[in-house]
Amino acid sequence: xxxxxxxxxxxxxxxxxxxxxxxxxxxxxxxxxxxxxxxxxxxxxxxxxxxxxxxxxxxxxxxxxxxxxxxxxxxxxxxxxxxxxxxxxxxxxxxxxxxxxxxxxxxxxxxxxxxxxxxxxxxxxxxxxxxxxxxxxxxxxxxxxxxxxxxxxxxxxxxxxxxxxxxxxxxxxxxxxxxxxxxxxxxxxxxxxxx
Amino acid sequence: xxxxxxxxxxxxxxxxxxxxxxxxxxxxxxxxxxxxxxxxxxxxxxxxxxxxxxxxxxxxxxxxxxxxxxxxxxxxxxxxxxxxxxxxxxxxxxxxxxxxxxxxxxxxxxxxxxxxxxxxxxxxxxxxxxxxxxxxxxxxxxxxxxxxxxxxxxxxxxxxxxxxxxxxxxxxxxxxxxxxxxxxxxxxxxxxxxx
DNA sequence: TATCTTACAAAACTTGCCATTTGTAAGATA
DNA sequence: TATCTTACAAATGGCAAGTTTTGTAAGATA
Numbered sequence: 001x002x003x004x005x006x007x008x009x010x011x012x013x014x015x016x017x018x019x020x021x022x023x024x025x026x027x028x029x030x031x032x033x034x035x036x037x038x039x040x041x042x043x044x045x046x047x048x049x050x051x052x053x054x055x056x057x058x059x060x061x062x063x064x065x066x067x068x069x070x071x072x073x074x075x076x077x078x079x080x081x082x083x084x085x086x087x088x089x090x091x092x093x094x095x096x097x098x099x100x101x102x103x104x105x106x107x108x109x110x111x112x113x114x115x116x117x118x119x120x121x122x123x124x125x126x127x128x129x130x131x132x133x134x135x136x137x138x139x140x141x142x143x144x145x146x147x148x149x150x151x152x153x154x155x156x157x158x159x160x161x162x163x164x165x166x167x168x169x170x171x172x173x174x175x176x177x178x179x180x181x182x183x184x185x186x187x188x189x190x191x192x193x194x195x
Numbered sequence: 196x197x198x199x200x201x202x203x204x205x206x207x208x209x210x211x212x213x214x215x216x217x218x219x220x221x222x223x224x225x226x227x228x229x230x231x232x233x234x235x236x237x238x239x240x241x242x243x244x245x246x247x248x249x250x251x252x253x254x255x256x257x258x259x260x261x262x263x264x265x266x267x268x269x270x271x272x273x274x275x276x277x278x279x280x281x282x283x284x285x286x287x288x289x290x291x292x293x294x295x296x297x298x299x300x301x302x303x304x305x306x307x308x309x310x311x312x313x314x315x316x317x318x319x320x321x322x323x324x325x326x327x328x329x330x331x332x333x334x335x336x337x338x339x340x341x342x343x344x345x346x347x348x349x350x351x352x353x354x355x356x357x358x359x360x361x362x363x364x365x366x367x368x369x370x371x372x373x374x375x376x377x378x379x380x381x382x383x384x385x386x387x388x389x390x
Numbered sequence: 391t392a393t394c395t396t397a398c399a400a401a402a403c404t405t406g407c408c409a410t411t412t413g414t415a416a417g418a419t420a
Numbered sequence: 421t422a423t424c425t426t427a428c429a430a431a432t433g434g435c436a437a438g439t440t441t442t443g444t445a446a447g448a449t450a
Binding site: 198199203206237238240241244245 | 422426427
């Protein structure tokens with residue numbers, strides 16, 4: 001029985017959208033609950049019926065972006081294609097996702113780094129989803145004898161070796177350069193080494 | 196013609212030592228020039244005859260540590276030994292150097308991260324020294340046909356692939372774990388891939 | 391009964407002032 | 421003449437006031 005004409009879920013989504021807009025415009029430090037509430041036509045206290053606290057609202061923004069990334073990555077897990085190519089494209093996609101966020105949405109990206117603490121459940125979910133996706137690709141490559149070794153160990157090696165292409169601090173540091181070719185070459189060397 | 200009985204260089208070194216001691220004890224934010232000066236038995240203004248400003252004193256501390264690291268790494272460049280083993284030990288040494296700094300000297304490490312901007316000449320010097328050392332090892336490995344490819348490209352690949360083992364943010368993140376075995380295995384895979 | 395408002399308490403963030411620290415200049419000393 | 425001191429100016433840091441923002445509780449409304 002809402003008073004706003006919106007369901008709880010709709011209001012949540014609208015609140016998230018408003019938050020993103022204000023983060024983009026003014027930076028996340030300047031996002032005020034009263035402003036968000038004003039945009040939605042309610043008082044700030046009403047937001048507490050939908051979000052536990054301000055952090056939960058920010059978390060929702062981050063979660064949304066992480067789910068987007070998971071989806072983008074999932075598109076490269078097509079079982080009909082060559083697994084090694086899939087892994088390469090998967091890593092390149094991850095690299096690009098982080099890169100584009102930094103480049104085209106720097107304010108949102110700062111918010112993301114501020115919020116995305118490793119211990120939060122939705123971050124854990126994102127990480128384990130990524131590991132699962134990558135592990136499946138690796139297992140497929142192992143099944144087709146394209147590489148050899150222990151699946152889990154190889155997953156960690158790929159993630160470790162490509163850290164400089166997807167870790168936030170490093171993506172920022174190299175933001176000027178087009179490092180996609182270097183990433184592709186590095187993966188080729190890795191795959192050769194795992195054969 | 197010093198009034199302190201010390202040469203400029205000696206006083207500089209003493210100032211650096213006092214700075215390190217105070218950084219360790221109280222954190223770098225609380226290092227006061229007047230305290231350093233008191234330790235040396237001069238007024239704070241006297242320090243400006245030896246250091247351009249406070250930042251220059253802090254830089255000298257960082258430079259000292261980087262030169263130490265360069266020296267440690269140089270010890271693994273012995274031409275009589277197997278180049279691939281040297282590269283492995285070199286990378287492990289780099290990993291350990293960063294790790295130990297974080298673990299046993301966290302205050303000094305914070306100071307280091309505060310000071311070590313990439314654009315400072317002594318940081319540039321450190322980086323180019325490291326690249327030179329590694330390039331020589333790679334060239335030796337190429338000469339002995341242990342691996343194949345372009346020396347400079349391989350240097351960058353090794354540094355990229357091992358970023359997660361020596362980049363400050365990541366070293367901190369994994370500080371609990373003993374990742375030396377993982378680093379060694381990763382390098383083995385890389386070397387196989389470069390054969 | 392979930393969602394909202396009003397009213398209020400707690401926490402975090404400004405603002406302005408004073409104390410400390412950093413940096414400079416002019417001159418003393420070895 | 422390089423190094424140092426004294427004296428001073430500029431910048432920074434810390435604290436206490438008031439203000440804004442966040443979070444809570446009690447009750448209204450659909």
